[in-house]
Amino acid sequence: MIRIKSRSQIKLIEKSGRIIAELFEEVQGRIKPGTTTLQIDRWIGEFIKKRGAISAFRGYRGYPADSCISVNEEVVHGIPSNRKLKEGDIVSIDVGVKLNGYYADAARTFPVGKISLEKARLIRVTREALYEGIRQARAGNRIGDISFAIQSYVERHNYSVVKDLFGHGVGEALHEDPVIPNFGWPKTGERLRDGMVLAIEPMVNQGRDKVKVLPDGWTVVTEDGKPSAHFEHSIAIIDGEPKILTEIIDGE
Numbered sequence: 001m002i003r004i005k006s007r008s009q010i011k012l013i014e015k016s017g018r019i020i021a022e023l024f025e026e027v028q029g030r031i032k033p034g035t036t037t038l039q040i041d042r043w044i045g046e047f048i049k050k051r052g053a054i055s056a057f058r059g060y061r062g063y064p065a066d067s068c069i070s071v072n073e074e075v076v077h078g079i080p081s082n083r084k085l086k087e088g089d090i091v092s093i094d095v096g097v098k099l100n101g102y103y104a105d106a107a108r109t110f111p112v113g114k115i116s117l118e119k120a121r122l123i124r125v126t127r128e129a130l131y132e133g134i135r136q137a138r139a140g141n142r143i144g145d146i147s148f149a150i151q152s153y154v155e156r157h158n159y160s161v162v163k164d165l166f167g168h169g170v171g172e173a174l175h176e177d178p179v180i181p182n183f184g185w186p187k188t189g190e191r192l193r194d195g196m197v198l199a200i201e202p203m204v205n206q207g208r209d210k211v212k213v214l215p216d217g218w219t220v221v222t223e224d225g226k227p228s229a230h231f232e233h234s235i236a237i238i239d240g241e242p243k244i245l246t247e248i249i250d251g252e
């Protein structure tokens with residue numbers, strides 16, 4: 001069942017989302033060759049704590065860190081470690097925050113130093129695919145309109161969408177109904193309406209769509225070893241329109 005949120009509940013989710021948006025603005029400057037993913041996770045943990053919030057991920061099904069940090073062929077759910085980032089890597093950082101009982105969830109892929117044109121294009125297409133999906137998150141449309149917009153944009157650019165992991169409702173829990181696949185058909189699935197809060201999150205592979213989980217039980221990697229990117233926003237449908245809750249709009 002999809003939980004419809006009141007305006008005041010959406011305001012609270014937005015407060016959590018704002019923390020993630022500010023965190024992403026600041027973390028950018030810390031992503032450098034030689035930095036370990038654990039150092040980045042520690043910084044993220046401190047940032048969340050300073051803002052009076054807690055990580056929505058730590059302890060979730062036993063997850064052992066405050067963020068997920070996935071490098072190159074790692075798609076999502078990478079566990080921060082002593083792995084050093086190197087020039088040319090791409091690094092996907094996924095953060096969930098809980099404040100006053102309300103959750104927001106967002107992710108972005110960053111370049112480490114100078115990266116190849118191909119990796120830069122993968123990042124750009126994944127980010128744009130997210131915005132294509134968000135544009136469809138309007139009252140009266142259906143979940144499948146979001147899914148189709150993402151898949152068709154990605155495939156038009158000759159990349160593939162991961163089929164094994166999904167976006168989701170968010171707010172009173174980290175994962176709520178509905179499930180939001182990054183592939184599907186227009187005019188199918190649940191109808192969207194005001195008060196829905198959704199985490200839309202395309203995971204895009206440069207090569208084939210197949211993924212597998214490493215023996216650590218968490219890290220999802222591409223089967224063909226080619227790079228993958230991930231962008232996610234939590235959005236609310238207000239007055240029929242999508243409002244992004246995990247992004248700082250200039251002047252707000």
Ligand code: MF3
Binds near residue numbers: 057061077
């Ligand atoms: N951020 C992921 C999602 O969007 C969830 C990560 S779960 C964790 O659904 F346990 F790995 F933290």
Ligand code: CO
Binds near residue numbers: 105168199201232
């Ligand atoms: Co999510």
